[in-house]
Structure formats: structure tokens, C-alpha cells
Amino acid sequence: MWETLRKHRHPYLFIAPYLILFLVFQLVPTIATVYYSFTEWNGLRPPRWIGWRNYQLMMNDYMFSNAIQNTFRYWIVGAIGIMGLSLLIAVLLNSKVLRSKQFFKTSTFLPYVCASVAMGLIFRMLFEEHAGLVNEVIVSLGGSRIPWLTTSAYAWIPVVILFIWRLTPWFTMIILSGLLNISDEYYEAATVDGASGWQQFLRITLPLLNNILFFCFITITVDAWRLFNESHILSGPGTSNTSLFELMYTSAFTNFKLGYGSALGVVLIVILLGISLIQFMVRRRTGEI
8 A cells, every 4th residue: 555655646745635625624524513413502501412302392393394495496496496497598599590609608608707795685676566677567557466485485585596596507508518528420410310409309400418417416406405605595483594604603693503404404415425325326327327
């Protein structure tokens, strides 16, 4: 072993900074989170071991069940919306008919570089019940005002719209890079064979984008389950649109229940690992990896 390390010392030296950062900022905190999830700790007194009590409390906590339902909703609706819009916009940007492509690419990417907190405040004004632009448009079309941020039934909608609006530009660029790597020869041969544009999209574009779309879905899944700024700024009544990550933050740093917050963090880690494992198993079974 030491002979191997000595022989390949330069490659190991290059990856050493990453390994150190991973150890200090990811592995050690994760292990500490698992330990503190079995304790009662307010950050001031020494942690007291209580076993599985935090997890038992979690199962009976309505805020936890609401947060799980909300985050699952953000994940499903957000993934469909982001991937659908990103694919549509990327195809349009890749069209040979479109002119001034650089301008449209820059315009498309602008929402991603805007601060999420600032955009959350703007969306809060847009969805305000009595003076918001969204309700003004609805009223001008003959509808009635909707209490977007003060009613549990609607409070999640502005959050998921902001989530989709903020991340769509990034995934549009990723999908567009995949489209640019597809050779025109495939489409030329399909055109000669009489394939329509829709058939070319289904039989050529989507299969060749499969790996990129899978990467996008995995990344969106992680972002959805870590959603915080959107639900925190556009907070509705009670826990109507509270995400699991926001509940974890509030429990730990607002209520100073660091043990309970750690338990929520462990659940979040398990959920993300489980979803990723299922996705990879499905792809392996279908022979895609």
C-alpha cells in the first residue's frame, strides 16, 4: 500500500484538498448529525442521550407530516415543470430558424443569476392578495382575487412557481449543451427516410439526451428536498407550505431543538439516498448504466 502511495503520490496530492474538504465539511458533520439525532440538545448544555425519542416524536408531529407532503409536492411538480420547460426552451434555442441566439441565451439565463431571496420578495409582492400583479390580471379577466399567501390551499403554488422559474434557466443550458452535441447526420438521415419533426424528437433527440435528463432529474430531486429560501420567504399560514429543510432549520436554530433538527436531517439524508438508489436501480435494470 505504501509503495502504491509513493508511486502515485502526485495524483493523490492533487485530490488531497478535495478529500480534506469532504472529510471536514461533509463526512464528519454527517456522522455528528446522526449522533446528535439520538440526543436532546439545545446548543448550550451538553447533549443528553435519549435514544429513539426524537424519531418517535417525529412520527406524531403534524408539522413533520405537512413538511413531507409539501416537499414531495415541490419535488414532483417542480421536476415536471423544470424538465418540461427546460427541454422546450432548449429545443427552441437550438432551432436553426431562431436568430439572435446569443441574446435569447443570455436572457434565458438571467433569472438564475438573480439572488433567490430578492426574487422571493418580488414574488411575494406579485402574489399579494390586494395589490399583487397576479390578482390584478385575474380580476381584469373577470375572475376574483385569490388569497395566494394567506390560505393553505393556495400557499404552495407561489413557492413551486418560484422554484421552477429560478432553476429552469440552469437546466435549459445543460440540455442545450446536450442538443449541440447531437450530430446533424442523424436528423438528415431521418429526414431522408421520411420521419417527421415529432418522430425525430421522440426517436433521436430524447434517447440521445437520456443521460443528461437523468442527471437533471437527480439534481432537481436534491434541490427540491433542500428547498428553503422559497418556502421561507413566501411563508403561508402555519405549515401550509413549509418544506422539510425549512422545518429542520426552524427546529434547530429558532426553537433550539438541535437534537430534533438533527433527526430531521437524518431523515432527509435517508430520503435522498433512497430516491437516488431507486433511480439507479431502475436504470441498471433497463440496461441504461
